[in-house]
Amino acid sequence: MSAVAVALLITLLAGLATGLGGLIAVSGRRGGPAFLAIALAFSAGAMLYVSFAEIMPKAIDALGSGSGGSHGLAMASAGFFAGIVAVALLDRLLVRLQDRGRARAVRDGGSARHRLLRMGILIGLVGHCTTSPRASRRSWC
Amino acid sequence: MAIAVAIAIHNIPEGIAIAAPIHEATGSRLRAIGASLLAGLAEPIGALAGYAVLGPVLGDAVFGFVFAGVAGVMVFISIHELLPAAREHGRPLLATNGAVAGMFVMAASLVLLQA
Numbered sequence: 504m505s506a507v508a509v510a511l512l513i514t515l516l517a518g519l520a521t522g523l524g525g526l527i528a529v530s531g532r533r534g535g536p537a538f539l540a541i542a543l544a545f546s547a548g549a550m551l552y553v554s555f556a557e558i559m560p561k562a563i564d565a566l567g568s569g570s571g572g573s574h575g576l577a578m579a580s581a582g583f584f585a586g587i588v589a590v591a592l593l594d595r596l597l598v599r600l601q602d603r604g605r606a607r608a609v610r611d612g613g614s615a616r617h618r619l620l621r622m623g624i625l626i627g628l629v630g631h632c633t634t635s636p637r638a639s640r641r642s643w644c
Numbered sequence: 645m646a647i648a649v650a651i652a653i654h655n656i657p658e659g660i661a662i663a664a665p666i667h668e669a670t671g672s673r674l675r676a677i678g679a680s681l682l683a684g685l686a687e688p689i690g691a692l693a694g695y696a697v698l699g700p701v702l703g704d705a706v707f708g709f710v711f712a713g714v715a716g717v718m719v720f721i722s723i724h725e726l727l728p729a730a731r732e733h734g735r736p737l738l739a740t741n742g743a744v745a746g747m748f749v750m751a752a753s754l755v756l757l758q759a
Contacts, residue, residue, distance in 0.1 A: 514691045517655050518684030524659020525680025529673040539668050540734025541742040546661035547726035548746025554715040557754055562715065565708030575708070582709040586716025594724065619665035622725045 543622075559583065597621045657746070659684065665729070 528542065559579060566582075567575020601621060659680040667676035698706060730739035 511688055511691065514688040515685075518681075518687040520655035521659040521662070521684030521687070522677065522681035524656035524661075525663035525677045525684075526659070527656065528660040528663035528680070529667045529676045536733040537738060539664050540730045540732075540738045541745075542657075542660050542664045543726045543733070544730035544739040544742030545746035545749075546657055547722035547730065548743035548748075549657055549750040550718040550722045550726070550746075551743070552747040552750040553754070554718045556751070558711050558715040558718075562708045562712035565704040565711065568704045579708060579712040582712025583716040583719075585709075586713030587720045589713065590717040590720045591724075594720075619669040619729060622665050622721075622729060 594621070655684065657749070661726075 562579040562582060563575040565575075566578040567573065598621065662683050663676040663680040666679050667673060670676070727739060727743065730742060
């Protein structure tokens with residue numbers, strides 16, 4: 504099998520693993536608030552850790568390679584905050600779309616139920632760029 | 645094999661993170677599984693599309709900025725959406741412990757992958 508085929512097969516497997524996670528999440532009865540709280544916080548912890556321990560070092564390394572390593576941190580930091588600004592705007596857009604759909608005022612970022620839906624959508628949109636360690640330097644999604 | 649295990653460790657929690665809130669919000673199992681599967685299958689498609697579009701310009705600079713941006717996105721979502729929602733639905737201690745557990749599992753999977 505060619506390298507590209509192997510890479511595709513691996514990403515396909517990874518995709519199916521995501522579906523398996525979904526299956527686990529809904530198997531049995533509704534997990535209830537405690538399960539949900541743990542699942543959400545677990546994801547947050549995993550994402551925070553991988554962001555700072557794995558993804559940022561890779562970015563710093565890649566951006567520094569052109570300049571002998573001296574500008575990597577500064578440029579990676581710029582990219583980091585650019586990402587935050589972009590997703591904050593996307594988040595606002597989703598809030599606005601939900602508001603319009605429900606035609607009612609949503610205080611404080613929406614009701615808990617709306618927040619859950621919006622979160623699912625957000626994670627779905629960006630989640631796949633997030634599991635970096637398996638990604639080679641040439642594929643991030 | 646090690647790669648398959650690492651992938652499972654990384655993606656299963658992600659599927660849970662997508663499906664659990666949608667299940668809780670809509671009450672529909674099918675929609676929740678469908679969303680996680682859709683997100684999962686977007687992966688190989690995204691890999692192909694990304695390679696086709698960015699392949700020609702894919703130098704270290706583009707790669708680095710995309711990665712740094714993704715890190716920012718994930719940190720924002722964790723702080724702005726995931727952790728507040730976790731605290732809304734469970735005791736604060738539960739959220740904290742869950743987050744630490746997530747960090748531990750991620751750290752373990754990174755170490756395993758490195759070996």
